[in-house]
Amino acid sequence: MKLEKYSFGTGDRFGHQGKAQLDAMKKAKEAGVEIAIVWNKSHREHLIVGTSPDDVRKEADEAVSSSNWSGAYYVDADHIGLSNVDDFLESSDFFTLDVADFIGEKADENEIEAFVEKYSEYCGQLLIDGITTPLEVTVEKIRKIAEKYLVAVNQAAKIYQYIETRKGRDNFVTEVSMDETAEPQTPEELLFILAALGDKAVPVQTIAPKFTGRFNKGVDYQGDVEQFNREFNDDVCVIKYSVSAFNLPANLKLSVHSGSDKFSIYRGIRKAIEQHNAGVHVKTAGTSWLEELIGLAESGERSLELVKDIYERAYSRFDELCAPYSDVIDIDRNLLPSSDEFRKWNGLQVANSIRHDATCSDYDLNVRQLLHVGYKVAAEFGETYLQALKDHNDIVGKHVCNNLFDKHITPLFL
Numbered sequence: 001m002k003l004e005k006y007s008f009g010t011g012d013r014f015g016h017q018g019k020a021q022l023d024a025m026k027k028a029k030e031a032g033v034e035i036a037i038v039w040n041k042s043h044r045e046h047l048i049v050g051t052s053p054d055d056v057r058k059e060a061d062e063a064v065s066s067s068n069w070s071g072a073y074y075v076d077a078d079h080i081g082l083s084n085v086d087d088f089l090e091s092s093d094f095f096t097l098d099v100a101d102f103i104g105e106k107a108d109e110n111e112i113e114a115f116v117e118k119y120s121e122y123c124g125q126l127l128i129d130g131i132t133t134p135l136e137v138t139v140e141k142i143r144k145i146a147e148k149y150l151v152a153v154n155q156a157a158k159i160y161q162y163i164e165t166r167k168g169r170d171n172f173v174t175e176v177s178m179d180e181t182a183e184p185q186t187p188e189e190l191l192f193i194l195a196a197l198g199d200k201a202v203p204v205q206t207i208a209p210k211f212t213g214r215f216n217k218g219v220d221y222q223g224d225v226e227q228f229n230r231e232f233n234d235d236v237c238v239i240k241y242s243v244s245a246f247n248l249p250a251n252l253k254l255s256v257h258s259g260s261d262k263f264s265i266y267r268g269i270r271k272a273i274e275q276h277n278a279g280v281h282v283k284t285a286g287t288s289w290l291e292e293l294i295g296l297a298e299s300g301e302r303s304l305e306l307v308k309d310i311y312e313r314a315y316s317r318f319d320e321l322c323a324p325y326s327d328v329i330d331i332d333r334n335l336l337p338s339s340d341e342f343r344k345w346n347g348l349q350v351a352n353s354i355r356h357d358a359t360c361s362d363y364d365l366n367v368r369q370l371l372h373v374g375y376k377v378a379a380e381f382g383e384t385y386l387q388a389l390k391d392h393n394d395i396v397g398k399h400v401c402n403n404l405f406d407k408h409i410t411p412l413f414l
């Protein structure tokens, strides 16, 4: 199973937007770009919303068969480890092996020594095609990288082998993710992480490093855009170099765990992949759920009231809802409207406050982020919420599709 050059990861909290999400890929195809769609859902998300990996498979298959989609599609067991991969084995054909927790754990001294010795030939100025300044590689740097990452790579190999013995080689796509950690990885670190993955024969097709800057959920990138662009370009070149140097799959590419809506870095990503004829996987968070809220708010009456009920509960349970996401949200609590205030807004105001349009004066990134992590509350409304989605399927689906196509796919690929 070989992942295509361009792929796009979409989340769908409640499993009702598969078709609308696929419509965005169809529009891309009509416009001349083929993008494989990957439905991703993590263990954490399943727990919070009360779904199972089989539900995602069912949704994906149904969306594809009802849409006459002939392009590629996958179901991603997102951010899994040995402790929770079992539930995903049957339904997933894409596995994101999350080894971030193992970064910094020190490997056996002999193993570190052997790694340093093997790669000491890279010491000095390492010129990599497409990178302006040569990488400065020293024995000390290689040792530091080995000390920091070998255990994580070994863990990736363990998870990979576990899945391989159960699903069979070549029956799934392997991604390795190291993004949910405190420090970003430099292009030099990426180079030797890839070397180590090659040593362990992990057929990694996408790798998700932690990039410089903040990737908060559902809002734009925060950080030095120029620095990101430079590092992203260098990472793309490091990958190209590593494929032949370390015997890795030819289609290996970067995976950007974007957390959605990183509009300000899309230009840099696009430029680098075009310039180096590289692929990319862009994983988004479950912001389709926010498009659901926007559609429901615009529909007015009972569905608008439902959005307000959800806000009220989310507002009163701020700490509980934000805790699992504390590293990837930044909400100024004092600036959130009270539930009473929110209740006074009309449908358009509510929709505008949630919709990510920085030029709109009603846009409120605090409201948007709180609701983004507030899907647990909507899950508690159960059938009431799902019925509202069915009743307003047209407007909600339109927003889901247009959001993906206009704001993400167009700037990235068209």
Ligand SMILES: [Zn+2]
Binding pocket: 079, 177, 179, 180, 208, 257
């Ligand atoms: Zn991630």
